[in-house]
Amino acid sequence: MKTNRKKGLMLGLGYGLAIILDWGIGGCTAWAQSSDTQYQLPKELSTFTSRNMTGYFKPLITTLSEGLHSNYFTSAVYSEKFSLGIDASAQMMLIPKEHKVFDAELPQAFANYNIAEIRDASIARGNTPTTQQPTIYGGKATPVFAAAQTGFITPVTFLEGANLNTVISVPNLQLLLGIPTRTQVRLRFIPFTIDNTYQLTYYSIGVNQQIDKLFGNTDDKTGGIALHAAYQRLTISGVGGMTLFAGGIHASKSLDFLTGYIGAQFERTSGMLEAKRSTSVQLLSNPYQEIRLLQPLKLDIDVFNSYRIVAGFSLRLLLFEFHLEAGYTAQPFASAGLTFWIF
Numbered sequence: 001m002k003t004n005r006k007k008g009l010m011l012g013l014g015y016g017l018a019i020i021l022d023w024g025i026g027g028c029t030a031w032a033q034s035s036d037t038q039y040q041l042p043k044e045l046s047t048f049t050s051r052n053m054t055g056y057f058k059p060l061i062t063t064l065s066e067g068l069h070s071n072y073f074t075s076a077v078y079s080e081k082f083s084l085g086i087d088a089s090a091q092m093m094l095i096p097k098e099h100k101v102f103d104a105e106l107p108q109a110f111a112n113y114n115i116a117e118i119r120d121a122s123i124a125r126g127n128t129p130t131t132q133q134p135t136i137y138g139g140k141a142t143p144v145f146a147a148a149q150t151g152f153i154t155p156v157t158f159l160e161g162a163n164l165n166t167v168i169s170v171p172n173l174q175l176l177l178g179i180p181t182r183t184q185v186r187l188r189f190i191p192f193t194i195d196n197t198y199q200l201t202y203y204s205i206g207v208n209q210q211i212d213k214l215f216g217n218t219d220d221k222t223g224g225i226a227l228h229a230a231y232q233r234l235t236i237s238g239v240g241g242m243t244l245f246a247g248g249i250h251a252s253k254s255l256d257f258l259t260g261y262i263g264a265q266f267e268r269t270s271g272m273l274e275a276k277r278s279t280s281v282q283l284l285s286n287p288y289q290e291i292r293l294l295q296p297l298k299l300d301i302d303v304f305n306s307y308r309i310v311a312g313f314s315l316r317l318l319l320f321e322f323h324l325e326a327g328y329t330a331q332p333f334a335s336a337g338l339t340f341w342i343f
Helices: 002-023 050-068 108-112 281-285
Strands: 083-094 101-105 114-119 122-126 130-134 144-148 151-156 166-168 172-179 183-194 198-210 223-236 240-255 258-275 297-300 307-317 320-328 333-341
Touching: 050 083, 050 101, 050 258, 050 297, 108 144, 183 223, 223 258
Parallel strands: none
Antiparallel strands: 083 166, 083 172, 083 333, 101 130, 114 122, 114 144, 144 151, 172 183, 183 198, 198 223, 223 240, 240 258, 258 297, 258 307, 307 320, 320 333
8 A cells, every 4th residue: 555655656746746847937828839749648647537637636736836936035125236146945835634635526427326435444325426535645545436237337446645744845946136226036947858858948037126215214224125026937848837926025124144024925826737648448448438538638737825924034144145934825834045145
């Protein structure tokens, strides 16, 4: 059972990370046109319907989305001089219980028969269109059987989860450019080729603008209030892409080398990925019509989170700035990072 769970995790994380890298830390809803080769799923993932695939991977997509939406700001005080720095950060998410299960759809034909599940060493019977199954972060899966007058229909099985309580999201690497208008621009860009076939392109642009000086208080250089917004796009040729957008407000106060900051942020992630199924003969007897017909699998980019509240502090030592923060989101997180200021 542990082997199956590890296999499910590796398949899920591998597919999810491939999506993310190919999405480019914040992709888009546009389709990639640079390749005519459509990605083919491995046999294990080909047994998902589009709806069940979306439900199974939704917590992982949320983890990736929250990670990409992180590290948009620290101090809200921006200099009236040019500055340049390189920043790297990583986040660890806490996985809530509700992100470990989802309502998986059953084959349409099952609605005409009584179904049974062997769950927790007992047999549960009923007639419902869905069944509760683990997400990629969940635990054991439960097979579902349907009994017809002429015998049993092919049972439905589901991929198990990894039973995780915490997980590390995708790290962020970005260039920080300060402009004399008390503005800071944050840039990310990753071009990547997968298997010499699929091109992944990711870019992000974020703009932070200090606003408190517009309303007076020009003598205080230790505190500030700023607005921030960011747009990210990731596309994978032959698969699809995703788009991320965020906007919010943050404030900070400094004492010598130490700065404390807080912020609130609205964020949105959307997109679609599509892949063709394996041509395994076993799929032709699958009880799901979508799978039997080998219809393309479409993964809707859907996440649990739409906002965050963040509090943290940063410590500046010469050319280095360490920052540590915690955030309240659908998957609460802690983040740590380091900025190297070139000038």
